[in-house]
Amino acid sequence: MIIRVKKRMKPEEVEKKLRTRKKTKVLRAKDHLGKVKWNEDPLAYQIRKRNEWD
Numbered sequence: 001m002i003i004r005v006k007k008r009m010k011p012e013e014v015e016k017k018l019r020t021r022k023k024t025k026v027l028r029a030k031d032h033l034g035k036v037k038w039n040e041d042p043l044a045y046q047i048r049k050r051n052e053w054d
Contacts, residue, residue, distance in 0.1 A: 002016050
């Protein structure tokens with residue numbers, strides 16, 4: 001997020017803009033752990049994908 005601060009802005013105005021900024025969403029990867037069901041071995045999948053680049 002970009003907050004534009006102009007030279008003539010008072011410190012109180014800058015603080016107000018900083019306080020009213022949007023909160024960013026955080027990805028909680030642990031919530032998704034084990035949710036994907038693989039039909040093949042993960043190592044075999046990785047080797048197959050890496051061989052596609054050769």
